[in-house]
Amino acid sequence: MSKSTTRLWAQILKELLCVLRDPKTRIALIGPPLLQLLIFSFANTLEVKHVDIAVFNRDTGRASYELLARVGAASFCDRLVTVHSRAEIAGMIERRDVIAGLDIPETFTSDVKAGHLARAQVLLDGRRGNASQVLLGYLSEIAGQTGADLTGASAVADTVALRHWFNPNLIYQWFVVPSIGGILVMFSTLMTVGLSIARERELGTFDQLLVSPCTPLEIIVSKMAPALIICSVLGSVMVAAGIFGFGIPFTGSFALLLCSLFVFVLSMVGIGLMISAVCSTQQQAILGIFSFGVPVVVMSGFATPVENMPIVLQWMAKAIPLKYYLVILQGSFLKALPPSEVFANVWPMAVIGVVTISFATWFVKGRLE
Amino acid sequence: MSRQWNLRRMAALVRKESIQMLRDPSTILMAFVLPVVMVFLYAYAVSLDLNKVPIGVVLETDGAGGQALAAAFSGSRYFTVTPARDRREVEEAIIGGRLRGFVVIPHDLEQRIQAGGTEPLVQVVTDGTQPNTASFVANYAQNVVTQWQASRGLAVGAGIALEPRFWYNAELESRRFLLPGAIAIIMTMIGTLLTAMVVAREWERGTMEAVISTPVSVLEILLGKLLPYFGLAMAATTICTLLSIFVFGVPLRGSWLALFMLSSAFLVPALGQGLLISSVAKNQFIAAQLALFSGFLPAFLLSGFIFEISSMPLPIRLLTYLVPARYFVTTLQTVFLAGDVWRVFIPNTLAMLAIGTVFILIARSKTKKSLDT
Numbered sequence: 167m168s169k170s171t172t173r174l175w176a177q178i179l180k181e182l183l184c185v186l187r188d189p190k191t192r193i194a195l196i197g198p199p200l201l202q203l204l205i206f207s208f209a210n211t212l213e214v215k216h217v218d219i220a221v222f223n224r225d226t227g228r229a230s231y232e233l234l235a236r237v238g239a240a241s242f243c244d245r246l247v248t249v250h251s252r253a254e255i256a257g258m259i260e261r262r263d264v265i266a267g268l269d270i271p272e273t274f275t276s277d278v279k280a281g282h283l284a285r286a287q288v289l290l291d292g293r294r295g296n297a298s299q300v301l302l303g304y305l306s307e308i309a310g311q312t313g314a315d316l317t318g319a320s321a322v323a324d325t326v327a328l329r330h331w332f333n334p335n336l337i338y339q340w341f342v343v344p345s346i347g348g349i350l351v352m353f354s355t356l357m358t359v360g361l362s363i364a365r366e367r368e369l370g371t372f373d374q375l376l377v378s379p380c381t382p383l384e385i386i387v388s389k390m391a392p393a394l395i396i397c398s399v400l401g402s403v404m405v406a407a408g409i410f411g412f413g414i415p416f417t418g419s420f421a422l423l424l425c426s427l428f429v430f431v432l433s434m435v436g437i438g439l440m441i442s443a444v445c446s447t448q449q450q451a452i453l454g455i456f457s458f459g460v461p462v463v464v465m466s467g468f469a470t471p472v473e474n475m476p477i478v479l480q481w482m483a484k485a486i487p488l489k490y491y492l493v494i495l496q497g498s499f500l501k502a503l504p505p506s507e508v509f510a511n512v513w514p515m516a517v518i519g520v521v522t523i524s525f526a527t528w529f530v531k532g533r534l535e
Numbered sequence: 536m537s538r539q540w541n542l543r544r545m546a547a548l549v550r551k552e553s554i555q556m557l558r559d560p561s562t563i564l565m566a567f568v569l570p571v572v573m574v575f576l577y578a579y580a581v582s583l584d585l586n587k588v589p590i591g592v593v594l595e596t597d598g599a600g601g602q603a604l605a606a607a608f609s610g611s612r613y614f615t616v617t618p619a620r621d622r623r624e625v626e627e628a629i630i631g632g633r634l635r636g637f638v639v640i641p642h643d644l645e646q647r648i649q650a651g652g653t654e655p656l657v658q659v660v661t662d663g664t665q666p667n668t669a670s671f672v673a674n675y676a677q678n679v680v681t682q683w684q685a686s687r688g689l690a691v692g693a694g695i696a697l698e699p700r701f702w703y704n705a706e707l708e709s710r711r712f713l714l715p716g717a718i719a720i721i722m723t724m725i726g727t728l729l730t731a732m733v734v735a736r737e738w739e740r741g742t743m744e745a746v747i748s749t750p751v752s753v754l755e756i757l758l759g760k761l762l763p764y765f766g767l768a769m770a771a772t773t774i775c776t777l778l779s780i781f782v783f784g785v786p787l788r789g790s791w792l793a794l795f796m797l798s799s800a801f802l803v804p805a806l807g808q809g810l811l812i813s814s815v816a817k818n819q820f821i822a823a824q825l826a827l828f829s830g831f832l833p834a835f836l837l838s839g840f841i842f843e844i845s846s847m848p849l850p851i852r853l854l855t856y857l858v859p860a861r862y863f864v865t866t867l868q869t870v871f872l873a874g875d876v877w878r879v880f881i882p883n884t885l886a887m888l889a890i891g892t893v894f895i896l897i898a899r900s901k902t903k904k905s906l907d908t
Contacts, residue, residue: 190816190818190821191820191821194816194820194821194824195824198824198828198829201828202832205851205854206832206837208847208848209847209848209851210836210842211842211843211846211847212666212667212842212843212846213846214843214845214846215845215846216846217845229695233695259702260876261876261878261879262865278694278695283694283695283696284694284696285697285698286695286696286697287697287698287700288697288700289700289702290699290701290702291701291702291703292701292702292703292704292705292711292712293703293704293712293868293872293873294712294839294843294868295701295704295707295708295709295711295712296709296712296841296842296843297843297845297846298701298707299707302697302699303670305697309695309696309697310694310695312694312695313694313695316694316695317694325656325657325680325681325684326655326656326658326659326676326677327658328658328659328661328673329658329659329660329661330660330661330663331629331660331661331662331663332662332663332664333663333664333666334663336663336666336669338666341664341665341666357820357823357824357827361819361823365819365820445561447559447561448732448736448820448823449559449561449732449733449736449819450559450560452728452732452819452823453561453562453564453565453729453732454561454564456565456569456724456728456831457565457568457569457572460569460573461573461576464573465576469841470667471588471635471665473588474586474587474588475579476579479576479579493632497632497664499664500663500664501664502630503630507630507631510631
């Protein structure tokens, strides 16, 4: 017993040294993920800011003046560009000089005065569909408010009392920082563990490992150890960066989140080992990781809610550890996720981890016999 | 010059690399299977046009007006409604993430309507942890209420209305602007990641020394490596484009010529970046890690593909000028949806070529140095 424990320790130590010995590898392991967290957290926003809008105004009355003054003063608008025909708007949108154009007819003010619905056209660049849609929302709100003020009627928005729970001002960073942290931990884990067995096989040292007295389980455990340790630490640093660096409120249980992080990394280690075990070169392993990782990010519910996907993809999403971890992450930060909900999301990851690690062990054993 | 450049030698190198490339099943996976999977996923999974968002409707009244409003929510194609009588029933579901929001129709709805005051008629609560979905729920719940008011003849109010028209994409189908963006990501993966790996492998295994000791020049070695992957990336682009057009109905309003020209221009910086990474890293793990973080993720997140560049903070906006995918996404969306707008293509193409030239020059000087030592 003690003999195999010493052997295991020696193996784990060797694997850790293998990963951490080379300064370039050390930096490549820790540096880019943290840098990326910083850059992408600031970059990923679905708000619209700093846009230019072309204006073709044929109306000379107060209503259009009021509307344009408010649009021009809005924080999202950098510049209003006055033009003299619709064709000019078309040209500017085509060249991406502006994202949208307002076309206000002659009868605009008189319509408002007469109590009709005054209509102005907004021409938007459908190539930048997301931004256009958001911008339209902003503009409609301003238009509705302007109309209400000019006619003295109550604005439509008053009929609904709106509250956003957990994130009252819908700050996008509160959503994006924890989620990106999870995605980066996933890729780091896959890369660290995925290359381990594949590299040994490529360099031919895997056979040496097989003829050593180590059992398959020992080989697997020692291969898992570096990724498990490094990436759990990385994940904790990401969470800490969210709390202290970005000032995101953390309402849940930190201990529970750490446990979930560990199980998440474990399940990703399992998947990485499985990929690594079936590949015979590092290139294959990396391409395998990409072919797995990229669709997984898309299907994890990060970009769009899982329940909005076709039913087949929803089934497949159930096998994605990242999906569960994102729920726990977002919940622990903002929702004070109760333990029962945490466990409901932890056990699927644990199952995935056990299955994939068993497969990898079985595979190594198969090579041995 | 003949020492630097020999067509026969070059052709032999390209042939050798192509065979090596096509022999490895993982290359085929990367170049043909993954793009198809990605295109399908972007067409189906990353639809930003939400519908059937699960919400709860808490009906506290039995009045006809309240029933009609609840029915209006159930009938909306944007929502899947879980009915409830008490808000406590749905609050837990929001915390568990099973519902994205709920609407409370109060017990005194009729009185509030009759009073006609400024008191709100209904309450809408959303799950703010996913801000996109939250604003979607808020906007569409508002619409349902407004329409219900209009159908009852309640004053919606005169005022100002904006009539939107989305050019190039009248229905605002998200796949129409996402699929062209997806092509840029796929080409980054093939161009940068695959190239970085392949050249780094030669260094790691020590076979680069063997190649260097042959009479071929550095330029020939590099071009010999790059040309097969250029071909592979173009093939993948063609497949993605055909799929987008014929399976998913994305229009190609510009010309194939422009599309190929832009794709070729983009491959210069993409391949150059892969080359540069491999000559710095000389180890497959580090090369892959660098390609992931400097090539793939920026192409995904900093290219304007999903997130609008103009909304980013200034330092990051400046950083995006160094991301070749930024120029490619812009031009691809234009060539697919708008047409051949050369005043957009030419400056962007020049920018891509300039970045690519810088990458390749640095990579070449790095490779040369290690030859000398």
